[in-house]
Every structure is written in C-alpha cells, then in structure tokens.
Amino acid sequence: MSGRPPRQEDGDSAALRHKEELSRRIKEQKVVVDELSNLKKNRKVYKQQPNSNIFFLADRTEMLSQSKNTLDELKKAHQELENSEKAKIKK
C-alpha cells in the first residue's frame, strides 16, 4: 500500500516535469515567433546547430514559419496533456 503513493508521485512528478517543460518551451517559442515577426527585413538570422556551438545562417521568413509551426505543435501537445489530466480527475 505504501508503495503506491510514491510511484504515483513519480509518475505525477514526471508528468509535471513534462508539463512544465512543455509550457516553458511554449513561452520560449512564443518569444521566438514575436521576435522573428518583429525583425527588420535586412536582419540576418542564424540558427544554432544543436549540440554544437556553430550557427548557420538561415532565412528569416523561413525560420519564422518554422518557429510558428513548432509553437503550434507545442500548444497542441500541451492541450492534450491538460485534457488527459482533466479526464483523470473526472474519473
């Protein structure tokens, strides 16, 4: 019996962490989209190669659309997570 709660906590904590991570990334992505959308047209945009320190020159409009897409995906994932939590609570 005592075993249950910690495990659930673990699961909850993981879910919680996941949710926090998700919301953080959503905020981040929102900022990115705002920044990209507010950039002057002659500004250069560099994108960091993941896991390295090098930055590649990227197209501004392209990056804006890409960031918007990721933002949408993140929002969708966040929405699903909240829906599942609501379902659990209802049960």
Place this chain on the structure above:
Amino acid sequence: MEAPGGGASPLSPALVGRLRREHEKVVTGCQEKIQHWKKVESDYEALQERLQTLPDKLSYDVMVPFGPLAFMPGKLVHTNEITVLLGDNWFSKCSAKQAIELVEHRKKHVRKALDDLQKVMKNFESRAEFTEDLQKMSDAAGEYVDIREEIEDDSIETKGKYRTAHKPHSKPKVSNVFEVDFPTNGNDTKPMGRFQSEEELWARLEELERQEEMLGELDRMPDAVQVNGEDATSSEDEREDKDTDVNGTCRAEDCITQGNFHKEFGNSDLFVRHLNGSTYHSDDEDDRDVGHNSVPTIYFSHTVEPKRVRINTGKNTTLKFSEKKEEAKRKKRNSSGNGHAAPELPIIKTPADIYRYFVDVVNGEYVPRKSILKSRSRENSVCSDTSENSAAEFDDRRGVQRSVSCDEATQSDNSEGILEEEEGEEKQQLPKKLPPSSGTTEAFSGTVIEKEPLSPSAMPHPVLAHPVLPTILERKSEELLSDAPEEPVKRISKFRAARMQQTQ
C-alpha cells in the same frame, strides 16, 4: 521477490518496503539513462540531418564560435569534407555520406542500449509490482497462511536410519548362515522384541538359552558324526560358527547403540553367547535385531540349512543313487567283513581326476559333472567315483569283464563311502583314496580276469550299471585309447581296494 521468499523472516513489511524501494531506484536509474540515451540519439539525428544537407551547397555563411562567448562571421567551405572523431582523439577524414553512415552505425548502438534499458526497466517495474503484492500479503495476514515443515525431527530420524544402514554389512552374512531357524525363532521373537517387560524379557532369554543349548547339542552331534568322514560338513559348521560369532558381536554393538532396552538385550545376548559359545545365540540376537530394524528374518534360516544339506546329501542322495546297489554293496561288505570302502576309492591326485571319476551320462556320452552337489539328475549320473565310474571306463576298454570287476568294486564300497563322496567328494576322497596307491597297469588286467569268476554274487549290480553303460562302451573304448595311460591306474586301484577289503 527473491529476498522475501528466501528470507527466514516471513515478509516483514520493512524488508519488503526496502526491496520495493531498491527496485524503484533501479527503475528510476533506468529512466534517467534512457533519457540520456534519447538525447544522444536526438543529437545524432540532428547531426545526420545536417550532414545530409551540408553537401548541398558549396559554402555556408556561419557564425564561428570564438571562445565560449564570442562569435565572428565566417564561411563554411569544404562542405563535403568531414573529420570524424573515432575515439581516443583519433580522427578520420571522410565525406558527408560516409559520415552519415558512421552516424547511422552509432545510432544503431544507441538504439540497442535504449532497448536494453527499456527491458530492464520493465523487468524491475514488474518486480516492484510483485513486491507491492507481497506487501499486501504480509499486511493482510488473514488471507495467507505460512505452511512449514519442521526439519529437526527429520534429522533425528535420519540419524536412526544411518544406524540401520550400518547393519547391512553384518546382515548378509547372517542371512547366508541361517535360514531354517527363522520360522521357529523368528516368529516368536519378532513381535515380542521391543515391548516386553523386563520379566518377559528375562523369561524369553532363558527360553532362548534353552533353545540354544538344544541347538548346540544338535550342532555338536553332526560334528561327532563327521569324524567318520564328513569333512565338508564339519567345515561348514565351523564356518557357521565364525559367521554367527561375527554377526553376533556386531548385533550386540548395534543393540547397545540403539537404546537402554537394547543395551540390556545386547549385553544379555553377549553373555549368553559366551556361556554357550554356540552359533544359536547369534540366531536369537538376529531375531531381535530383525524385530528392531524390521530387517528381513532371512538371517536366521541359514544356520539350519547346512543340516538340511547334510540330511539330503546323506539319505536322499544315497536313496536316489541306487538303493539296490547300496544294499548289494552292504551285503558284499558284510560278506567281506569290512565296512570301510576306502580302499576301493579311486585315486584322486588332481582336480582332473575328480572329473574323470564323477561323470554324468548324457545320451550315452560321458559328460563331466558340473557340480557334484547340484547333480541335475542323480539317476543318470554314473557315480564313477568309487567303482562305477571306473567301471564304466574300464568297460569301454575291457568290455564285460570290466563291468563285472567294477561291480565287485562297487559292492565292496560302503554306502557311507558313497554318501561321503557326494557330500564332500574332494576332501573325503583324497585321504581315503590315497592309501591305495596307484597300482601298476599289469595288475589291473590280471585282477579283471580273477574277478569275473567271483562276479556271480556281484551280478545284480551289473544290471543296474549296464543300462546306462552299454551305449557308452563303444565310445569309451575310443576314449580309453586316448586316455589309456591314466585309466589303467584307476582300475588297479579299484582292484587293489577290493583286495585290501577282502584281506581286511
């Protein structure tokens, strides 16, 4: 599941809780590793993606990191030249495509590690669940009952068994020695063995003593008889005595080990045995032992067996052998006036001689007897040992004359002599037969002729001997030719024996 199941303390909640915690620790560790590997995998995927598009352009405008905090604009050229870290600070130059393959290879390895970790995690998750179940079981004590078997009692029993195990060494000997007593003594003693009160016990002991004395007398009787010529039987008796003594001592020791009551018994047994010094004390002990160990009563029977054998060999064999012959021989002996057949006996100097003298007739052929005691068919077997055997052989050579002479020889033989021979042929015959030293061959022929005239009294014997012999005669003549040197000696010896008897 391992620890609680094997542990002596039954599912103590603390232990179960700790076990579950350890399992969960492993699970969380696995999860962390999995996350790490997933990150690695994602990194490799990004790298792969970049590598796939890198050769698309000749040059890239990039911000080159200049230290951790500074960047400077640059151009990435040689887009299809990549140095790959192989490990241990070794690099290899390769194209983007080869780099992609390398990355793919590494991704495979990462994926494998991920799968293993997933399995371990699943395994430990299930274990954690099981420990939870165990905890439930321990918590809800009403539903589950612990069934145990106490081993202490078993160990004691096994000790007892060990003791019994020792007995087999002594037992087989006993079994060999005693068979016949079993019905008489065994039935009485068995049931009584353990549960007698002391009085009963003593009464029983006295009774046993009496029996032993009786038996001892019986035993001695045959020994006295044996002086006449039963060496074999006497030897058997001696053997019995030895065996029984050994067994008896063993038994006594066993009894002592087994308990107070048994001690008394064992001591008393020893005492009795020493007094009488006969084999039958050991019998009694054996009976008791049988009672104790639930050992088969076989032990007892053997002591009596030798007696049986004697009786059988003595009376039965003689009867089977040829009653008429015996009677005739007796008459002859009476007439001759000497009861001892010894002089007539053939000379046996070597084992081969025994086979020559003791011969079975099968389908008119001589077949060396396998074992004298076995005697698959006494009627068929021609007792060549004394006069008959030699007679058969002689008949082969000399014909009718031989048979006649043989008859005389047989007549001269004592019934006792025959008995003796059958019982312990080798032993008995040697001493008796030696006196008539191997005669000369010439004497044989002469004697044969002489005997014929005397034959009329012996004639009845030929009738007995002949039915078997006639077919044999031809054969024997052939055999005799080959065996010639040995046979004449035999004849002579018989004749001599006959003469000796007559003279005596």
